Amino acid sequence: MRRRVVMTGMGAVTPVGHSVAATFAALLEGTSGVDRITHFDARTFPTTFAAEVKNFDLAEFVPDAARFKKCGSNTRFALAAAQMALADADFRGVDRGRVGVYLGAGEGSEDFDTVISGVGMATTDGRAVDHGAFARAAVAMLDGEREAELEMNTSAGHLADEFELLGPNYTCLTACAASAQALGEAAAMIRHGDADAMLAGGAHSMIHPFGVTGFNLLTALSTHNADPKKASRPFDLTRTGFVLGEGAGMIVLEEYEHARKRGATIYAELTGYGTTGDAYRMTDPHPAARGAGKCMAAAIADAGIRPDQIGYVNAHGTSTQANDESETTGIKMALGAAAYTTPVSSIKSMLGHLIAAGGVVELMVAVLAMRQGVVPPTINYETPDPACDLDYVPNFARQVAGVRHVLSNSFGFGGQNIALVASKMA
């Protein structure tokens, strides 16, 4: 029999709260974290809003926070979420040599001002760039410590260093699927015996000029500047794109006997993990949801349950035309007739899209929904889309009884599909 993997600690920093409890409470209230961008002057950008983390101070979470001042906000969010998750799991006395870290995490904030001003100095005609002149200018302007922190392995490295976690140390970046994939692979490591516990999750912020520029150019972002809180409207007919969010989420995954022996509180068991690739296009999901449907079905099969036993689906639900329609198709493929009677909601309507960090926060929320018997809504759901015809829990949280299994989806640009199933402990 395979080793069982349970969740014994959770921590999060999100646009609506600096803890898991605060985040979940805000989501049940239907609170939107979306507002005007304050991280930089975005007033003339095609999109002027995002879901930012507000009033965050790392010093509330770790001693000597000044040590991390050159880190990206991804690492600072990660440190806070990890501290909360490990405290929640009460990890005192646990052998840290058998505990690893697996993050789906992005880059630190790229130095837009340096790169753009440097390119400006090295071009005369706006086409050709004198590379030597750029290098001269850039090296003079760049701060080496900040540049080192841009690299994507640094968040996981800092967590391992700060919390003395000496097991496998992985970082993956499969766009919007990354932290869900991190959880799935971290659980697999525990099952295989590579670790007894893993701190797994993600951290990301793309609310910087390059991030907004890139997504605006792809026309993936909503440009509903007149009313930002209404901009993220998953599954609604009038949806126009996603809203950038930022933050971090961390879950302590632990081998069941290891957790039981030390008397840990167990939130849920991570029972199912499905992972597929669309092998279709760079940004568009497969229209028949070939990969997405297959990965949900694989996660349900991995959990050893029937599709109609899923009591709640936390959707990827990005509020783009393509995702919400193909995801709906995929849920029907995987759940069959039960798709129409299972509540499906997208908390991206409130949190925006945390990109690499999205999946882990969404799984936590799904687990709390199962434990507390109440699912968060999809807000801004006003005009039904005939192509999206499931029960999206519109606008108000809903009591649900007897949910024993929940499904959480995450799909990345590039075609990486991840589905996770969490279950109440039998």
Next chain:
Amino acid sequence: MVFTGLGVLSPVGSDPAAFYAALLAGVSGVRPIAAFAVPTLPCRLAGEVQGYDGKKFLPAGNRDARKGLNKMARTVQFGFTTAVKAWEDAGGPLKGQIDPFRFGVEYGCVMVATETEDLAAGAKATTTGRPHSVDYAAWGTTGLGLVPPQWMLKYLPNMPACHASIYADAQGPNNTITAGDAASLLALGEAFRIVQRDLADAFLVGGCDSRINPVSYSRHTTFQELTRRNDLGDAAVQPFGLNRSGTVLGEGAAVFVAEELTAAQKRGVRIDGELVGFASGFDRGLTGTVLASVLRSALKEAGIAPADVDHVNANAGGFARLDAWEAKAIHAVFGGTTDVYAPKAQLGATGAASGLLELAASVLALKHGTLPGTRNAAEVDPALGVRVVTAPRPVAKPYAVKINATPMGQCAAAVVRRWDS
């Protein structure tokens, strides 16, 4: 899990045969940077892939693939075209069917820098020559719109794996590990575990990196441990050297086709070697104790003792502290009696590509029977307690161990075995 196909792109050769021949001959890929003029940078050497033209690696008839190169940064092109060569080397789709849902892709790839040309028009419209100064209002109204629409997609680290999956119709698990210089060896380990839990029969496992461009090179100049001994030229990178002075950046890619043994045998394809053990960890404070235990775990999974190992293929690249750390762990596990080989002397530090590109050297050595010597290793630091192999010699035992690591402490070890049918 066995290796059934290999694609290699490196500073010393752009196919496995040329790569292996150059390693044996002691050819160095470390040269003055040719890609752009860098008279003022402290390190002006690199291991470049010179004269790379992605189209030459793609089938002449596949116009979609050739056209697709325009949407890829150099790093992504490296990863994609090398996957195409590996897949061809393994017989491709012609040689037996693989269930697309049991065909996965695992890559190591890290930050991919923007090409400055993509930003030139926007920068000109929004800057006035003052450092750190950009007119944000102008960027929002004008500059942003002067950037190519698909700009971001050229640079996402998961794009090599995405393009490879589309090309080979690999619809199974698909992941991109971004753990710095350990990335592609960690990716190999993850593919190994996925095959072990019977979720895939075959994988494209790759690593790719190219940092010899203006943005990456400028960034890395500010924080990497790069040598300033430009005067030494191709002798500048001295793994475990008494006078080691840092490394140089290299670039390249390696992609293995890795298959579950019975699936490979059913397809009737050539087998180049086998992965038999893997472990990874985080050596906090670089004490050497975690790397030593990672090495022991990998050997344990392989079911062998240190004495069964022909050579250790090291991460060492002339790093002051990291080479010493690695040597300490190797000494703790193997004593001073196992040969250590360090390919970075010839390739430079190829970042996310390094794990698999360097592993390819050992797989080829075990297969063909001769281990290359480590270049620039005439004066090894005697305090390190490692026996560095300095000249080609016959392979004496069936196993090799590959180590990769980051300066932060992420580390991984893989054990490969010669294939003896």
